[in-house]
Amino acid sequence: MRGVDKNDVPSVTVPRLALYLRKLRELRARGVERVSSKDLAEMIDLNAAQIRKDFSYFGEFGTRGVGYEVPVLVDEITRCLGLDHTWNVVIVGAGLLGTALARYRGFTEQGFRLVGMFDSSASVIGARFGTGEDSRVRSVHELDEFCRRERVDIAMITVPAGEAENTVRRLGAAGVKAILNFAPLKVHAPEGVLVRQVDLSSELMSLSFYLDKEQE
Amino acid sequence: MRGVDKNDVPSVTVPRLALYLRKLRELRARGVERVSSKDLAEMIDLNAAQIRKDFSYFGEFGTRGVGYEVPVLVDEITRCLGLDHTWNVVIVGAGLLGTALARYRGFTEQGFRLVGMFDSSASVIGARFGTGEDSRVRSVHELDEFCRRERVDIAMITVPAGEAENTVRRLGAAGVKAILNFAPLKVHAPEGVLVRQVDLSSELMSLSFYLDKEQE
DNA sequence: GAATGTGAATTTATTCACAGCA
DNA sequence: TGCTGTGAATAAATTCACATTC
Structure with missing residues (x-):
């Protein structure tokens, strides 16, 4: 990951990333293009700030006032988790x-x-x-x-x-x-x-x- | 549980009780009669104070200066976890x-x-x-x-x-x-x-x- | 002397609340 | 205006450290 020290990532964030990824893939499969942290939070029964903070350890993946592009987020989290290789x-x-x-x-x-x-x-x-x-x-x-x-x-x-x-x-x-x-x-x-x-x-x-x- | 409000038990304590129980059953099966929080902590790679604090939510199961009786502890934790009925x-x-x-x-x-x-x-x-x-x-x-x-x-x-x-x-x-x-x-x-x-x-x-x- | 039980200190995690940007 | 990104505030969990008891 470009410049991210993974030791700074709280250990509880990691399993949540996996959770986000699964839901986001589901959304992508359904053709949903955009999602806000609030939407996602409701879907998986979590606090919206938690989600934004989890992402923030890795970079800025969203657009203020707009939200997150689902496919972008899927790719980013895939990379964060090291799932971009076999x-x-x-x-x-x-x-x-x-x-x-x-x-x-x-x-x-x-x-x-x-x-x-x-x-x-x-x-x-x-x-x-x-x-x-x-x-x-x-x-x-x-x-x-x-x-x-x-x-x-x-x-x-x-x-x-x-x-x-x-x-x-x-x-x-x-x-x-x-x-x-x-x-x-x-x-x-x-x-x-x-x-x-x-x-x-x-x-x-x-x-x-x-x-x-x-x-x- | 006699007088224990389970809402006061931290959620992370519960899976640890299961962990303690397994190790303690193993010790009991080997005929070990007594164990200290320090011993147990070393066996399962945890802090000894953590173990004592986890127990303390439910009662006082040990003897100062001595430690814990393995069979007693097994029974107590079994009850704490609600495993004393089917x-x-x-x-x-x-x-x-x-x-x-x-x-x-x-x-x-x-x-x-x-x-x-x-x-x-x-x-x-x-x-x-x-x-x-x-x-x-x-x-x-x-x-x-x-x-x-x-x-x-x-x-x-x-x-x-x-x-x-x-x-x-x-x-x-x-x-x-x-x-x-x-x-x-x-x-x-x-x-x-x-x-x-x-x-x-x-x-x-x-x-x-x-x-x-x-x-x- | 040895080890528990537990307040106090520290560390970690969550949530709030708002500045900053599209 | 709306939603992100993030410091500051709060809450939760862990660890320390020691008074207490056997």
Whole structure:
């Protein structure tokens, strides 16, 4: 990003940019040409100043008195998020969840290219996960070498909890720079590797807390 | 909760309680009897005062100079999160993701009981999703009546984006009080219904942002 | 002595409110 | 006039630091 120090961007702004982007793409698809921060704020149930401030960390994308051009904003946010180039992604763990992720659309659409899928179980190794001839589940034994050779950027891991820590370590050693962990435990992030936790049971527990609250 | 006003609990504390609970259960399973906030903080990479403050919204669970009894803490947090009773859960959308969620363990373990699964496609209606004889995918036509009759508390929806909004409305009208939405769009929450978004592509986009940052 | 529980200090995030520009 | 962009004000969350208790 031209002259933007990303360390100055609040961490809560980043997921919101993703939210804006999705809504803006929807608007663009519907042929909407312009939008004001107020309009957008109403659509996604947020404060308008919040939206303007979030944009302001990256530049001035709008026109005073007018608003924002939807296609311009889509492009700008796409760039802000680093989605203007392709990221190589692998999935480790070809169980039900891994397979569901592999089929997830809105995936290649956003510049994420699923280049490999790995499992330790002989019963799934060799199974197809995509359309190409090389879209077959590989043995985890190949994981390290593959990640290095194919310059894998991001890994999503859906392995059992007991294997998660070890998998993360191997991925880190193989040069993978970011990991999305679906295993239900917080793994230790190797030096220089960004690890994010996606945690279903944690989400359910939060719901439970607020449900409980209502019943008081 | 005896005398605790849950509105005084910061919203960020809730997901952390879930995090503590998981680690504490792990410690209990390993036979660890006591833990200090400092120990726990190191294990999950957090500030120790943060942990103590989080607990303090609910009561005094520890002993000064000593620390916390692991089993006591597990029970207390379980109660704080409303996990000391059972919640009835349905899944709407029996695709790959829905099926993966249905098989997810650590589900019944935490007091969530999957009582029904729904889909609109004739090709999956009637398919088994669990062990019981009534664990079969039902038609979405039965959704409203089922949720009312079975007093469903929570729904997880994994339907296509285009059907999400309508599904949420129906669930709300049928008395479902909390929804975990896996469809890739922010749905409008009906009055009195708690909706939480689980968004894979948003997580990936965040990773992309920080990856991009490193390359500067 | 050791570790909790908590006010006070600090940092971070949100919202207000308005100057500046089309 | 209308809406952006942004300092200033407010609110929320985190961390410090220490009095308190075992």
